[in-house]
Amino acid sequence: MPETRALACRCRFLLPLAAPDRGRRIQDGYLLAVDGRIREAGPYDPEVGRRLREAWGDRLEVLHTRREVPSDDPLPLQDMVLLPAxxxxxxxxxxxxxxxxxxxxxxxxxxxxxxxxxxxxxxxxxxxxxxxxxxxxxxxxxxxxxxxxxxxxxxxxxxxxxxxxxxxxxxxxxxxxxxxxxxxxxxxxxxxxxxxxxxxxxxxxxxxxxxxxxxxxxxxxxxxxxxxxxxxxxxxxxxxxxxxxxxxxxxxxxxxxxxxxxxxxxxxxxxxxxxxxxxxxxxxxxxxxxxxxxxxxxxxxxxxxxxxxxxxxxxxxxxxxxxxxxxxxxxxxxxxxxxxxxxxxxxxxxxxxxxxxxxxxxxxxxxxxxxxxxxxxxxxxxxxxxxxxxxxxLRLDQGSLEPGLRADFVLVDLARPNLVPTRLDNVVENLIWAADGSEIDTVVAGGHLLKHDGRILPFRDGTRPEEIQRGIQALSAWFMDYRAAAPEVRGTGAHD
Missing domain, CATH: 3.20.20.140 (Metal-dependent hydrolases)
Known part of the structure; x- marks a missing residue:
């Protein structure tokens, strides 16, 4: 059996979107995932960091990003918003x-x-x-x-x-x-x-x-x-x-x-x-x-x-x-x-x-x-x-940050000019009204990193995103050559 490991993350803001109060906003919040499931999510204090480090030792992986606030705390603060994927x-x-x-x-x-x-x-x-x-x-x-x-x-x-x-x-x-x-x-x-x-x-x-x-x-x-x-x-x-x-x-x-x-x-x-x-x-x-x-x-x-x-x-x-x-x-x-x-x-x-x-x-x-x-x-x-x-x-066990659900979450970079200033009272509003989508810095699914520090990681079979993108660029050009000479397609619905 593989050794059980834990993943922890702490951010400037945490949006659990969890019942009964889905509108709850937490300043300085953290999440702990174990075996791809959320174990804990809530407000952070130094005792939480000490407790997690003592309980998990070197089996605790702490999520670090470029937007980390310098600190000697066991769980360094990321200048991010943490919310469900x-x-x-x-x-x-x-x-x-x-x-x-x-x-x-x-x-x-x-x-x-x-x-x-x-x-x-x-x-x-x-x-x-x-x-x-x-x-x-x-x-x-x-x-x-x-x-x-x-x-x-x-x-x-x-x-x-x-x-x-x-x-x-x-x-x-x-x-x-x-x-x-x-x-x-x-x-x-x-x-x-x-x-x-x-x-x-x-x-x-x-x-x-x-x-x-x-x-x-x-x-x-x-x-x-x-x-x-x-x-x-x-x-x-x-x-x-x-x-x-x-x-x-x-x-x-x-x-x-x-x-x-x-x-x-x-x-x-x-x-x-x-x-x-x-x-x-x-x-x-x-x-x-x-x-x-x-x-x-x-x-x-x-x-x-x-x-x-x-x-x-x-x-x-x-x-x-x-x-x-x-x-x-x-x-x-x-x-x-x-x-x-x-x-x-x-x-x-x-x-x-x-x-x-x-x-x-x-x-x-x-x-x-x-x-x-x-x-x-x-x-x-x-x-x-x-x-x-x-x-x-869709009957999925995700969509909020609650113990027992899949550890699918994202970190949004708050250093982007369009998100400054972000405070506890406007963090949700900034995500909907001010974000352009490119601020998604880190993406985790089932406790596994899919995107980190703004970069999509290789797939589990080693395929690199750049390789896929080059192939799609070529495929698109070949299709346009084909389409220029192909007969027109008609017959779908009212397009007769």
Whole structure:
């Protein structure tokens, strides 16, 4: 048996985000993690340092950073904010090479002009690209997504694994495992109104779920759940068996809903006449507390009521919703109805980054302006919507700094000019309103360092971030050459 070791960290401010008082702010706080779990978290005094040093001796690893305050204390003070790592409840791990591509067009056109050609290119040229890159292009792309998440302090996510990616479960699981993050892979599928080469036959989605379940048995931090792509692209015959699978295996069920106005209107008028996506889900019996709806932007008059009654959760993605011109969901109405709402980033292709602090800020700014009410979505609530709330939705044992939970936390550098001055009374507000996301100095997941002193560390298999980034730069250039000569893709949703 390996020797039990402990990790300790002390910072100028500690934000536990723990019940019953999630708004508690601690000046000079510390955290102790043992075997990847939080053992202690609270206010620091010299007796704490002496006690930990006596109890653990040389088995105590003390986290040091460049922003350490000189001291002879057993636990030196870091000029940082210590808080839970961020949890991303909806994203796509294949999109980083697509940043800046096919802009200024709506969702379904962007899918056909960017996402479907790119993932099709990776799939069709997999062997050739693997020979040039030294690993499959999917594996490279998914590892790049792990780098981007870690850079912004995200250690856990639910990833929607759709279009051609649904055939490459091993690659995404491997990327997550070697990165040291936690992931729920929502396996996509579609059997109608999509690019023809991507349509599924009867049983295909269930077969992929069984494959994912077998793969999950070999994974430490990766789980698989049903993730049918869109409401318009999945018939009753596809959705009902997948929801039955989720119930039988006690998993979540994840789907895009009401994301883009033209497509939502087309769905209600031509695909399932008279029904909004939410009404469709309710009619076929797939809307319940285990259902997670991504976007839910264009709601019908009864949708908020139906979601609240079912116990389903909504993941709001303001960066992508605004860039693609999709609109914004009725977040305040959802919250007032008791719906659990998390804020997330979507994929980098539609959001251009994974800056989840920026997503939280935009979510609040929009609602304040829309309702002309500056009191809506205060900073504390926004912070919970990217930590404890999505952790609860995804059934993860993290999202707050409490004994027994996973030791997933981040340190935010307070020496950046945009965060000066930071005091106990404005530390949360500065994170939401003044931070730009690059201040994430150190990231710890399960007690293991993933980013330290502003630098992302090599993955557990020795892969270096610089190597991945060079490969992605080359892959992006090859795709643009391919895309220039490829025939136009059409057929997704209302893009006909």
């Amino acid at each position: 961020f949890v991303k409840a909806h994203g796509h791990d294949h999109e980083q090479p697509l940043i800046g591509i096919a802009r200024d067009e709506p969702l379904t056109a962007w899918l056909d002009h960017a996402v479907n050609p790119f993932t099709g290119f990776l799939n069709a040229r997999r062997g050739e690209l693997a020979a040039r890159l030294g690993r499959t292009p999917q594996a490279l792309t998914y590892r790049m997504a792990r780098i981007c998440d870690i850079h912004y302090g995200i250690t856990a996510s639910m990833v929607h694994h759709c279009n051609w990616n649904k055939h490459h479960l091993e690659d995404i699981a491997e990327a997550n495992e070697v990165a040291g993050t936690t992931m729920i892979v929502a396996i996509g599928g579609q059997d109608r109104f999509y690019a023809p080469e991507l349509l599924d036959g009867p049983g295909d989605a269930l077969a992929r779920l069984e494959k994912g379940l077998a793969l999950q048995a070999r994974c430490e931090r990766t789980r698989f759940v049903p993730g049918p792509d869109q409401c318009f692209s999945n018939s009753r015959e596809a959705l009902v068996p997948q929801k039955a699978w989720a119930r039988a295996h006690d998993t979540l069920f994840h789907i895009h809903s009401s994301e883009e106005p033209r497509t939502t209107r087309w769905f209600r008028e031509a695909v399932e006449p008279g029904l909004t996506p939410v009404e469709y889900f309710r009619e076929i019996g797939i809307l319940d507390a285990g259902t997670v709806l991504a976007h839910q932007v264009n709601c019908g008059p009864r949708d908020v009521e139906l979601i609240a009654a079912s116990g389903a959760a909504v993941v709001h993605n303001p960066l992508a919703n605004t860039i693609l011109g999709s609109g914004m969901p009725p977040v305040i109405d959802l919250l007032r109805a008791g719906v659990r709402v998390a804020v997330s980033t979507d994929g980098s292709g539609s959001a251009d980054n994974q800056n989840i602090l920026a997503a939280a800020r935009l979510a609040s700014q929009y609602q304040k302006a829309l309702h002309q009410d500056a009191s809506l979505l205060p900073a504390q609530q926004c912070l919970e919507m990217i930590t404890s709330v999505p952790a609860s939705i």
